[in-house]
Amino acid sequence: MKALTIGLINLKRVLRDRSNVVFMLGTPILMILMLGLLFGGSREPRLGVSGAAGPLAERLVAALAAGGAVQVERVADAGRLRADVERGRLHGGLVIPQDYDAAVRSGGRADLRYVSLGRDWDAIDLESAVRAAVQRENTLLRAARYGVERGAGPFGERLAVVSRAAGDGAVRVTTTGEAVIPAGLGAFVFSAPPTLLLYMFLTALTTAIGLTQTRLLGVSRRMYASPTPARAIMAGEVLGRLLICLAQGLLIMLGSALLFGVGWGDPLGAAAVLVVFTLVGGGAALVLGSVFRREGPVITLGVLLGLGLGALGGTMVPLESFGEGMRRVARFTPHAWGYDAFTALVRRDAGLLDVLPQVGVLAAYAAALFAVGLWALRRSLVRG
Amino acid sequence: MSLIEVTDLRKRYRSTTVVDGVSFTIGEGETYGLLGPNGAGKTTTIAMVVGVLARDGGGVRLAGRAHEVTSLATKAMIGYVPQEIALYPDLTARENLAFFGRLYGLAGRDLRRRVDEVLDVTGLSERSREAVSKYSGGMARRLNIAAGLLNRPRLLVLDEPTAGVDPQSRGAILDAVARLAGEGVAVLYTTHYMEEAERLCDRVGILDGGRMRAEGTHRELVSLVGAGDHVLITVDGAAAGAVPALERTPGVTRVDADEARLELLVAESRAVLPLILDAVTGAGCAVRSLEVREPDLEAVFLKLTGRALRD
Ligand SMILES: Nc1ncnc2c1ncn2[C@@H]1O[C@H](COP(=O)(O)OP(=O)(O)OP(=O)(O)O)[C@@H](O)[C@H]1O
Ligand SMILES: [Mg+2]
Numbered sequence: 049m050k051a052l053t054i055g056l057i058n059l060k061r062v063l064r065d066r067s068n069v070v071f072m073l074g075t076p077i078l079m080i081l082m083l084g085l086l087f088g089g090s091r092e093p094r095l096g097v098s099g100a101a102g103p104l105a106e107r108l109v110a111a112l113a114a115g116g117a118v119q120v121e122r123v124a125d126a127g128r129l130r131a132d133v134e135r136g137r138l139h140g141g142l143v144i145p146q147d148y149d150a151a152v153r154s155g156g157r158a159d160l161r162y163v164s165l166g167r168d169w170d171a172i173d174l175e176s177a178v179r180a181a182v183q184r185e186n187t188l189l190r191a192a193r194y195g196v197e198r199g200a201g202p203f204g205e206r207l208a209v210v211s212r213a214a215g216d217g218a219v220r221v222t223t224t225g226e227a228v229i230p231a232g233l234g235a236f237v238f239s240a241p242p243t244l245l246l247y248m249f250l251t252a253l254t255t256a257i258g259l260t261q262t263r264l265l266g267v268s269r270r271m272y273a274s275p276t277p278a279r280a281i282m283a284g285e286v287l288g289r290l291l292i293c294l295a296q297g298l299l300i301m302l303g304s305a306l307l308f309g310v311g312w313g314d315p316l317g318a319a320a321v322l323v324v325f326t327l328v329g330g331g332a333a334l335v336l337g338s339v340f341r342r343e344g345p346v347i348t349l350g351v352l353l354g355l356g357l358g359a360l361g362g363t364m365v366p367l368e369s370f371g372e373g374m375r376r377v378a379r380f381t382p383h384a385w386g387y388d389a390f391t392a393l394v395r396r397d398a399g400l401l402d403v404l405p406q407v408g409v410l411a412a413y414a415a416a417l418f419a420v421g422l423w424a425l426r427r428s429l430v431r432g
Numbered sequence: 433m434s435l436i437e438v439t440d441l442r443k444r445y446r447s448t449t450v451v452d453g454v455s456f457t458i459g460e461g462e463t464y465g466l467l468g469p470n471g472a473g474k475t476t477t478i479a480m481v482v483g484v485l486a487r488d489g490g491g492v493r494l495a496g497r498a499h500e501v502t503s504l505a506t507k508a509m510i511g512y513v514p515q516e517i518a519l520y521p522d523l524t525a526r527e528n529l530a531f532f533g534r535l536y537g538l539a540g541r542d543l544r545r546r547v548d549e550v551l552d553v554t555g556l557s558e559r560s561r562e563a564v565s566k567y568s569g570g571m572a573r574r575l576n577i578a579a580g581l582l583n584r585p586r587l588l589v590l591d592e593p594t595a596g597v598d599p600q601s602r603g604a605i606l607d608a609v610a611r612l613a614g615e616g617v618a619v620l621y622t623t624h625y626m627e628e629a630e631r632l633c634d635r636v637g638i639l640d641g642g643r644m645r646a647e648g649t650h651r652e653l654v655s656l657v658g659a660g661d662h663v664l665i666t667v668d669g670a671a672a673g674a675v676p677a678l679e680r681t682p683g684v685t686r687v688d689a690d691e692a693r694l695e696l697l698v699a700e701s702r703a704v705l706p707l708i709l710d711a712v713t714g715a716g717c718a719v720r721s722l723e724v725r726e727p728d729l730e731a732v733f734l735k736l737t738g739r740a741l742r743d
Contacts (some may be wrong), residue, residue, distance in 0.1 A: 050534070050535055053531065053534045053535065054535075057520070057523075057531050060523070060527075061520060061522055061523065064522055064523070065522065262520075265516065265517070265518055265519070265520075265521075266514045266515075266516045266517075266518035267518050267519065267520060269479075269484050269514065269518065270512065270514060270518040270532065270579070271532075271535055272483075272484045272501075273482050273483065273484050273507060273510065273512040273514075274507060274508075274532065274535040274536050274583075275504035275505070275507045275508040275535075275536065275537065276504075276535050277502070277504065278502075430484075430485070430486050430501060431485070431486065
C-alpha cells in the first residue's frame with residue numbers, strides 16, 4: 049500500500065514536468081514517423097544497372113522492374129554506378145557482364161555483380177528483391193537451356209515457352225527465402241519496434257535521476273523515518289520506475305497502432321516482451337539511481353547508456369545491416385534481444401513460444417540488474 | 433519519567449569513530465539541545481536516535497520500548513525534521529505533506545485536515561499550492577518542519593532547523609517549537625547557535641568530536657566554568673572613588689576601575705545588584721548605565737574544548 053503511494057508519487061513527478069510528457073509522448077511517435085519514412089521504403093528503392101545491353105540482359109532488367117517494387121535506372125558504366133551507390137543516390141547497383149547474353153545462350157556462367165552499402169531498410173529491401181528476381185530468371189534460363197539440349201527448339205523459343213508456363217509472361221518480383229521484409233507490411237512496422245525499445249530504455253534511465261535526487265535530498269531518509277519498512281520504500285521506488293517505463297512502452301504501442309496501423313503480432317508474445325523489457329529498463333534505472341552520490345554521473349551515464357546501447361542494439365540503424373562482428377557485440381545489449389523478439393512477432397507472425405528464448409535472456413538481464421540495484425538502494429537507505 | 437532514553441550510542445565510519453558513547457534522556461514537554469560545532473556528530477547521533485541509521489553500539493528506548501531501525505510502532509511516535517530540506521522541490525507544499533502524511537498512515541479527510549493544520553501552524557496556508565522550488569529559504573525550512581509535525585509526534589527531533597533563515601523566520605520557528613514543548617512534546621534540537629540553545633532548551637548536551645563533553649541546564653553548565661557574572665557600570669566623573677565601598681560589598685569578587693567605567697565580577701548578580709548600586713551611589717557617583725553579562729554557553733564550550741563553537 050505504501051509502496052503504491054511511493055510508486056505513484058514518482059509517476060506524478062514525471063508527469064508534472066511538461067517536457068517529460070512531450071518527450072515520452074511526442075518524440076517517439078515522431079521518431080517512428082521519421083524512421084519509417086527514412087528506412088521504410090515508402091518509395092520504391094532505386095536500382096542502378098550498368099553493363100551489357102543485349103536482349104537477354106534487357107530481359108533481366110525488365111524482370112527486375114516488373115511488379116513496380118523496384119525502380120530501375122540505366123547507368124553508363126560500373127564506375128558511375130558505384131559512385132552513385134556510395135553517394136546514396138541509388139540504393140543498390142547491378143553490373144551485368146558484357147558477355148551475359150553469349151554466356152547464357154551457350155549454357156555457360158554469367159557473373160552478376162551487386163553493389164550496395166546495405167545500411168538501410170531500402171538497401172536491404174532492394175537486395176532481397178534483386179536476389180529473388182535473379183534467382184527466378186536463372187531458373188527460367190536453365191529450363192530453357194534444358195529444352196534446347198533436349199532438342200525441343202531454339203533458345204529464344206524455349207525461353208518464351210517456359211516463361212509463359214511459369215507465370216504472367218514477365219517475371220514477378222516475389223521475395224522468397226530469407227526476405228527481410230515480407231510484402232504487404234507498412235513502413236512503420238519496421239520503425240516502431242526499435243523506437244519502442246530505444247525510448248523505453250531511455251525513459252527508464254531518465255527516472256534514475258529522480259531516484260538519485262530522492263536519495264540526495266534526504267527524502268528517502270525521511271520516508272525511512274516514517275513507519276514504512278525499507279522493503280516498502282524499495283518496492284515503491286522500483287514500482288515507480290516500472291510504471292513509467294511500462295507507460296512509455298504502452299504509449300508507443302498504442303500510439304503506433306492507432307496512428308500508423310502497426311500490428312504488434314501475437315498479443316501474449318508482445319505483452320511478454322514488453323513486460324520483461326520494462327523490468328530490464330526499471331532494473332537499469334534502479335542501479336543507476338542507487339549507486340552514485342551525485343547527480344552528474346547519473347545524467348551523463350543515463351544518456352550515454354540509453355543512446356549507446358540503443359544504437360548498438362540496432363534501434364537506430366537496423367540490426368540486419370550490421371557486420372558480423374558488430375552483430376556479435378550487439379548481442380550484449382538487451383535491445384538486440386528485444387529487437388529479435390519483436391521482429392519475430394511483428395514480421396514473422398511468431399507466438400509467445402517462439403520468443404521465449406529472447407524473453408528468457410531479457411529476464412536474466414532484469415534479474416541481475418535488480419539484484420545489484422536493490423542491494424545498492426538498501427545500502428544507501430540504511431547506511432546513510 | 434523520560435520519554436526517550438539514549439544509552440551509549442556509537443557509530444564508526446571505517447576506522448573513524450564519529451559518535452562515541454553518547455547518552456541522554458528527554459522527558460515529556462522537555463526540550464533537549466545538542467550543541468556542537470560542524471562535524472561534532474549531531475546529525476549522526478540524531479539519525480541513530482530517529483532510526484534511519486544503523487548504529488554500531490548502544491541503545492534507544494522510546495516510551496518504554498526498544499527502538500530500532502525496523503521498529504515501526506516507535507517510528508510512528510517520532511517527528512523528524514532533517515537538516516536538509518527533504519522535500520520534493522517540483523511538487524507543491526500540499527502534495528509533499530499529503531505524501532508524507534500517507535506514509536504515517538493518514539488518509540482521506542483526516543489527512544486533509546492534518547495537512548491544513550500543519551500548514552497553519554507554520555504559516556504557509558496561503559502559498560500551499562505552490563511548488564516548493566518557488567519557496568524562499570525560510571519558507572522551505574518551515575515546510576520542512578511542517579512535514580515533521582504531520583503525525584502529532586510525541587518526540588520531535590529537529591536537526592538545525594534554523595540554518596540559513598532570516599531572524600524573523602527563526603523567531604517564528606523557535607516560538608512554534610516552544611509551543612509544542614508546552615503541549616507536552618519532547619523535543620530534541622540540534623544547533624550550533626548557542627543563543628538558540630540558551631533560549632529554547634531546558635537542558636543542553638555539548639557534543640564535540642563525537643563525545644558528550646558536558647550536560648545539564650544552562651545554569652549547571654555555566655557553573656562548570658566557575659566564573660560569576662560580569663557587571664559593567666558607567667558613572668559621571670571618576671569611578672575610582674567607588675572602588676573601596678564595592679570591594680567591601682559581599683558577593684563582589686573583583687573590581688576594576690578605568691576612568692568613568694567600573695567592571696565587577698560577582699557570584700550571583702541578581703542578589704548583589706541592589707547592594708552594588710547602594711555602594712556606588714554611597715560613594716557619591718551617579719550611575720549612568722549598568723549592564724549585566726552572564727557567562728554563556730560559548731564560554732562553557734571554550735572552557736571545555738579549548739575552541740570556539742563557531743569558526
Ligand atoms: N556517511 C559517512 N561516511 C563517512 N563519514 C561520515 C558520514 N557521515 C558523516 N560522517 C562524518 O562524521 C562526522 C560527523 O558528522 P555529522 O554530520 O554527524 O556532524 P554534525 O555535527 O551534524 O555537523 P554539522 O553541524 O556540519 O551538520 C563528520 O566528520 C563527517 O564527515
Ligand atoms: Mg548536521
